[in-house]
Each structure stands twice: as C-alpha cells, then as structure tokens.
Amino acid sequence: SAESKSNAELVKDSWRVLKRDAGTHATAFFLKIFEIAPTAKQLFSFMRDSTVPAEANPHLKSHALVVFTMTCEAAILLGEDPTLAALRPKLLEMGHTHVVHKVIDEHFDVVKYALLETLKEALKDEWSPSMKAAWAEAYDAVTKIIKDEMHAVR
Ligand code: ISQ
Numbered sequence: 001s002a003e004s005k006s007n008a009e010l011v012k013d014s015w016r017v018l019k020r021d022a023g024t025h026a027t028a029f030f031l032k033i034f035e036i037a038p039t040a041k042q043l044f045s046f047m048r049d050s051t052v053p054a055e056a057n058p059h060l061k062s063h064a065l066v067v068f069t070m071t072c073e074a075a076i077l078l079g080e081d082p083t084l085a086a087l088r089p090k091l092l093e094m095g096h097t098h099v100v101h102k103v104i105d106e107h108f109d110v111v112k113y114a115l116l117e118t119l120k121e122a123l124k125d126e127w128s129p130s131m132k133a134a135w136a137e138a139y140d141a142v143t144k145i146i147k148d149e150m151h152a153v154r
C-alpha cells in the first residue's frame with residue numbers, strides 16, 4: 001500500500017508519471033510561477049529577451065527539469081544521507097548562481113507552491129498527502145542548503 005512506501009519510493013513513483021509528459025508539466029510549472037509572480041520573468045534571461053510566448057520557449061523545459069530532477073535526486077538520497085553531502089558541492093554552486101541572478105528567499109516559496117501544484121495536476125488520482133510530504137521534505141532540504149549559502153556569500 002501507499003502507506004508502506006518510503007519517501008524515496010513515493011517520489012520515484014511520481015517521477016515515472018511526470019517523465020511520460022515532462023515537457024507539458026515543465027511548461028505548466030513555469031506558467032504557474034509567472035501567474036503567481038509575473039515579475040519573476042525578469043529573472044530568466046531567455047524570458048527577458050524573448051518575443052515568443054512562454055509555452056513556446058525552448059529553454060523553459062530544460063530549466064524546469066533542473067528543479068524536478070534536483071528535488072527528485074535529493075528525495076532519493078535523503079533516507080541514507082540526511083545532510084545531502086553528496087549533492088552539497090552542486091547546491092553551494094547553485095547558491096552562488098542564484099545570488100548573481102538576484103533571487104531572494106521569497107522566490108523559493110513561490111517555486112515550492114508551483115512545484116507541488118504541478119505535481120498534483122500531473123499525478124491526478126495517484127497524488128497523495130504522503131507524496132506531497134515527500135516532495136516538500138526534499139524541496140526544503142535542497143533549498144535550505146542553497147539559501148544558507150546565499151546568505152553566507154551575500
Ligand atoms: C530555479 N532555478 C532553475 C530553474 C528554475 C526553473 C523554474 C523555476 C525556478 C527555477
């Protein structure tokens with residue numbers, strides 16, 4: 001039953017569903033972010049300089065997949081490695097990149113909400129409170145390391 005699954009298994013299950021139509025879900029994810037926070041478009045150079053509608057932007061999919069895959073990798077790792085030591089070098093680097101692009105802490109809340117909404121819509125009947133908790137835990141662990149590094153270098 002779903003109750004007996006680990007967080008890693010729950011996230012892997014949802015990832016399998018998401019992957020079937022990754023482009024669509026990646027686009028939905030971005031559009032949700034811009035719906036909540038229209039000024040967030042200014043953070044992405046490929047959006048800022050673009051004349052095509054967001055849903056036709058080729059860079060959008062790969063960027064959204066960064067967030068999906070990083071959160072997914074973290075969820076799988078968390079059971080064995082609560083400090084995410086293996087991902088740390090990459091996450092510290094991401095902290096620097098986000099400072100350069102003038103990302104602030106509040107942006108992470110918008111992205112978390114949009115991520116969970118996107119997953120809920122993608123998973124439909126398979127979405128569950130335990131899946132939501134598993135993704136949220138992984139997202140919080142990843143973004144804590146990124147944000148701590150942003151505060152340290154700023
Ligand atoms: C933050 N960093 C990289 C890619 C992203 C895609 C969507 C939303 C936030 C992001």
